[in-house]
Amino acid sequence: MFAPGGAVRVDVSALGHLTLLDKGGQGTVYATSVDGSRVYKEYSAPVLTTVDDGALTAMARLPGGLTPADARSLTERTAWPGTVVTRNGKVSGFLMPRAPQRFYVPMTMPTGTRTKLALTQLLLNGDDFARRTGLTTSDAFRLEFLYDVAETLEFLHRNDIAVGDLSPKNLCFSFAARPRCYFIDCDAMRVRGASVLDQVETPDWAVPGGEQRATTTTDEYKLALLVIRMFAGEQNATDPAVLDRVTPALRRLAERGLSGDASRRPDPAEWKRTLAMAMRGGTTPAPVPAQSRPGRAANVPPWNRPTGSPNVPPWNQPTGSVTVPSWNRATGSATVPPWNQPTGSATVPPWNQATGTARVQRPAFVPVQPPGPPAAFVPVGAGRRFRAGTIAKLAVVVAVLAYGLPQAGDWLRTATENWRPDRPTPAEQARSMADLLADSGNDRKKVIAAIEDIMDCRRLTQAATTLDDAASSRTALRDRAGALPTGELARGAELKTELTAALDWSRAADQAYAGWARNMARADCGSSARRGVDRARGDAQSKQATAAKKRFVALWNPIAAQYGHEQLSYVRV
Known part of the structure; x- marks a missing residue:
């Protein structure tokens, strides 16, 4: 400012x-x-x-x-x-x-090409509108956009901010760069329990009747709607079945997200995990458009640049030329809105200045690919280790000789699912898990004391701070848990899933109870604050955390006994 x-x-x-x-x-x-x-x-x-x-x-x-x-x-x-x-x-x-320049898009209109603020509602008008205006998108883009929305909501919720009126009218998208989302009209958000304006909702984006507006759980409901409507391409779609074409896991998540029981709705972190998995498999990235910025090589991902030039693999060269998508061939003059003209001149973004003419081209959408294979591999069940370079070269040769270039990529993706990175022994994996569990109990006494202070209406500001710190600690522990190798332990995948779920639910409960403490302070411990939505949400999330902890210790304690580590009660996780 x-x-x-x-x-x-x-x-x-x-x-x-x-x-x-x-x-x-x-x-x-x-x-x-x-x-x-x-x-x-x-x-x-x-x-x-x-x-x-x-x-x-x-x-x-x-x-x-x-x-x-x-x-x-x-x-x-x-x-x-x-x-x-x-x-x-x-x-x-x-x-x-001002919205950053990457959140503006050229649109083909009857009167010519116009630059518009990239409001998400422009993507929810069906395929015909998208083709006519040059706003066609791919599932790869939708997944990245929704992942960035979920990540932004997770960040806002962690800071006790609820969007409230989450709708495509106050959310922008970017074809050009990550993050692909940008929230506007932020004065409508509820920040640490306080709202600047009366809370309103966009038609067709209202939460089920009876729910308090502008809470993290209403954001979760509207996130589910947004996911459905992005893949349906419609303003008011509500059927999660449209997500089956991407992965049934997304449909199941959306069904929970639309539940009238707020405690069942997945939080943004859970959406992130499922969207990330969808990005890693089963979706085909959009073709990379030709360059739109002068003086630079086309924005071609590394796997298409074996010699540093925008080379196209042979199977993409039916005629030997690079086909430029129609939406990168804009015609007509570029009309730049006044909010892009701070000095009174028609400012044309750098990528639109190919020849000095105000000729609009859509910035290229380049999907962010999932990470490649790890540095070293070992076949499942093998007793010796191999150099990654030798394995990779051999796999490529086998794939190309056996299948030819077009199918080699698919074969390699399938083959690598049956390989595993070099990993610690079962005993080492058990030791890492035991060390993490020892750290996870450090904040428990402080959290219990903070909740008791809230119930007794004392030291409310300190209690909120303690709970905020505990939520941050759970986030760090959850990230550690997610990175732990558990593949050599009995039911290792389930073990990790239950632990990360327990930490996610516990973090969410800590955040809700922190909001409860602040509401209690503002309301001078009035009866309505004692029974407020934050307490109810915290209680529901704590219940979910307890259930996940019980499932986790049932899996962990036999492993702990086998490798000489302390067996735990669920209350110590």
């Missing part, structure tokens, strides 16, 4: 000349003459009567209270309100960043 001295508030007179950009139901958006990177949203008079001044100020202060990494993530993924603007001493609106 550009406010003098880093002030959270600035008078509207300091913004210089205001240029109208857009007008909506809540107010008007202006460009300012003093900072081309930000815009000013001024609330309308009726909306101003409902604005919570304190909540808006807290939003503007929030980035300063985050870690540097979290503050960067917030500004990278959201148009977060950075400065409160006043007029005659009273709040009138706020400054927020």
Whole structure:
């Protein structure tokens, strides 16, 4: 924010000349003459009567209270309100960043090609609209976009932020780079229990009746809707069966996400895991479009650049030429909206300046491929180890000789599923698991004490901080658990699954109880806060954590006995 001295508030007179950009139901958006990177949203008079001044100020202060990494993530993924603007001493609106250039797309319109803000609703109008406007997408893009949405929600929820009105009207997409999502209209979010405005919902994106709006569980419901509608290409689809074409695991997750029982809905972390698995197998990346930026080689992934040039494998060269998709052959003049013209000139993004002419081409979507094979491999059941280079070369030769180039890639993908990376012995794997379990119990006493403080309405701020710290610790433990090798242990895959599930549920419960503590403090321990949604959510998630812990110790204790480690009760996980 550009406010003098880093002030959270600035008078509207300091913004210089205001240029109208857009007008909506809540107010008007202006460009300012003093900072081309930000815009000013001024609330309308009726909306101003409902604005919570304190909540808006807290939003503007929030980035300063985050870690540097979290503050960067917030500004990278959201148009977060950075400065409160006043007029005659009273709040009138706020400054927020412009959407980054990669969140604009060229669209083919009857009157020519126009640059538009890449709102997700543009992708939910069916195949015919997508073809006519040049906004065709692939399942590979959808998976990456949804993964980045889930990752952003996970980050926001970890910082006690609920989006609330999660809909395609306030979520942007990018064909050009990761992360592929960007949230706008952030003043509608609920931050640490407080809302700037009355919570509203976009039609066809409402949660089941009776639920409190703008909670992490309502975000989870709407995330399930978003996944379904992205693959259906429709604004109001609700049938999870459309996801079977990608993987039944996504359909099952969406069915849980639409449950009227909020405790059954998968959280963003669970969505991330399933989307990541879908990205690693079963989806075909979109073809890489030809270059659209002058002076640079085409943006071709490394596996298509054996000599550093944009080489196309023989099976993609029926005529010897590189086919450029139609949506990279835009015609007509580029109309640039006024919010991209801070200096009054029609600013054309660098990738559209092929010859100096304002000729729009869509930035290439390049799928981010899953990581390649690990450095060393050993066949299942083999007693000796082999050099990875020798194995890889032999596998390629066998694949090409046996199947030819077109099928070699498929054969290798199938073959590598029957190989495993060099790994520790069973005893070493058991030792690593025991070490992690010893660390997992460190915060338990503090968490129990914090919850007792909340129930007794004492030291509420300290209790919330303790629970936030515990949630962060669980996140670190969950990441460690996910990286542990367990393949040599009895039912090792189940063992890891139950432990990571227990840590995920425990982290979610800690976050919910932290929100409960803050609500108790704000409500001065009133009866409604004691029975609030955060406590109910925390209790439900704690119950799920307990069930996963019981399943885990039933698997772990026989292993612990076999390798001389302490057997545990579920309460010590």
